[in-house]
Amino acid sequence: MSAPALTAAQQSAVQRRTVLVLSLGQVLGGIAFGATVSLGALLAADISGDDALSGLATASVTLGAALCAIPLARLAARVGRRRALTLGNLFALVGIAVVILAASLRVFPLLLAGILMIGAGNAGNLQSRFAATDLAVPAHRGRDLSIVVWATTIGGVAGPLLLGPGEIVGAAIGMPPQTGSYVFSFVAQSAALVLYLVALRPDPLLAAQRIATVAAAASSVQAVDRPVVARYAMFAIAGSHVVMASVMAMTPIHLSHMAHSMHAGHDTAAAAADVSQLVGITIALHVAGMYALSPVFGILADRWGRLQVVLFGQVLLGGSLIFAIFANDRAWGVMAALILLGLGWSAATVAGAALLTESSAPELRTRRQGRSDSLMSLSAAAGAVLAGVILSNFQYAGLGIAASVLVLIIVALSPLGRRARS
Structure with missing residues (x-):
């Protein structure tokens, strides 16, 4: 026998608890993703020996999500979000375990499989x-969604900033170079798994379906x-994600x-140190831009x-793309581009997700949400591969120009986002 539907007061209380649990889970899950964003391209370039193949790291992480x-959406519709x-x-x-093994064996296909x-x-x-x-009421749907997105800030920023401490820990326990921060990722993911199993009740x-x-x-x-x-919401989410992922990956x-x-090739040790520091700080600022103000965008939505x-x-x-095109030879210009x-x-993604949810009938929401995530990830995977090719042939400015075309298309098609049901 199924459980009875919640009263309005019970629904509000469960929603507050759900947002809290999901937010804590995002803090923990963001650590692994932040580390992969920072290290994936560098590990891929190092192990493959070809910068043009570095985009395959981001392509792999997005393909896995796709x-x-x-x-996962179909599973959630049948047995709930928790499982x-x-x-x-x-x-x-x-x-995470496969990536560490691949770095140890220096096997590029295995690295991509782990990512x-x-x-x-x-x-x-x-x-x-x-x-x-x-379980969110329509008036607060954007806010509740954005709070969970915001929670990723902590883990997403911590992931890149743990590169240095991670290398110290990794060296102490004999891990391959550039994989030490995955120790923190593994612990965080394990904690998130336990949290969802125990607390997401x-x-x-399932309660919303009742x-x-x-x-x-x-x-x-x-x-x-x-x-x-x-459909426009799906396209806007996917297109914005492609722009972000392709530029960020390169x-x-x-x-x-x-x-x-x-360093003109004279001090490779100093150059390597500068790379780790510059990449860590820039990606941390970028991830902060991705998540820190999401509640503001949710409230505005x-x-x-x-x-x-x-x-x-x-x-x-x-x-962002203006900075990438015209100020890409300066560290501050690249940082400004990544923050924007x-x-x-x-x-785009917070408001787009709210638009997708409220424009879909309840019985279609979970299915469309899964399709949206799959489209977003598949598009970004293709974009990351193309970004590597564009970077190799047309430099960072060329990548910015190519990405700007997609931004213009999203704007041009925006009247579709106002159409009522025919």
């Missing part, structure tokens, strides 16, 4: 933001579904070239409207 997004999220944690734990598994785990992290909307999606069933039985009014708006390689150019904040995100992304890149991504 392959698991729809299956789907914990399965994602298990994928990430296996992936792909970490990406599969990140599909669970992405699903957490939708889990925050399962009652399951928010509430929707009771409401449908008591009312003859059918929930409104706006498929054109939902930034460590670009900064590495800058550092070695400064509730007050201004979802589409308006999606377009504001495109303005921020455009500003993160802010634009945050505004």
Whole structure:
């Protein structure tokens, strides 16, 4: 016999608990993803011996998320968010172990397989933001979603900043170079798995499904579904993610070239130290931009409207690309580009996720959320591969020009985000 639907007071209390648990899980899960973002391209370039292949690291992490997004969403629809999220944690734990093994053996395909598994785990992290909307009232949907996104700031910023301490720990216990911070990632992912198993009760999606069933039985009014708006939301989320992922993935390689150019090849040890420090600080600032102001964008999405904040995100992304095109030979210019890149991504994806959720009828939401995450990750995987080729042939400025085309397309198609149900 199924559990009864929640009262309004119970729903509010469960929602507050759910947002807290999901936020703590995002703090822990963000550590592994932050480390992979920082180290993936560098490990890929080092082990493969070819900078052009460095984009395959980001492609693998996004491909892993794409392959698991729809299956995890379907699993959540059947058995709830809790089991789907914990399965994602298990994928990430296996992936971390495989990456460390690949770095030890210096086997490039094995490295990509491990990063792909970490990406599969990140599909669970992405699903957490939708889990925050399962029991949210419409007036606070953007805010609740953005709080969970914001929580990733702590883990996402800590991941890159743990590169230095991680190398000390890794050297002490005999780990391969550039993998020490994965020790912290493994511990954090294990803690997140336990947290979801123990504390994510009652399951928010199952509770929301019971509430929707009771409401449908008591009312003859059918929930409104706006498929054109939902499709535009998916495109805006995916396009913004491609812009962010492609530029971000190539930034460590670009900064590495800058550092070695400064030392003119005479002091390789100093250049390597500069690379680690510059990459760590820049990616940390970028990740802070991705998540730190997400509650602000969530509140703005509730007050201004979802589409308006999606377009504001495109303005921020455009500003980022201007720095990438015209100030890419200066460290401060690259940092400014990465900060704005993160802010634009945050505004577009927080508001886009809220737009997708509210434009979909309850029975279609979980399915479309999974499709959105899969499309987002697949597009970013292709973008990361192309970004490596563009960087090799047209430099960082050329990458910025190519990414700006996608921003313009998202803006041009924005009238679709206002269409009502036909």
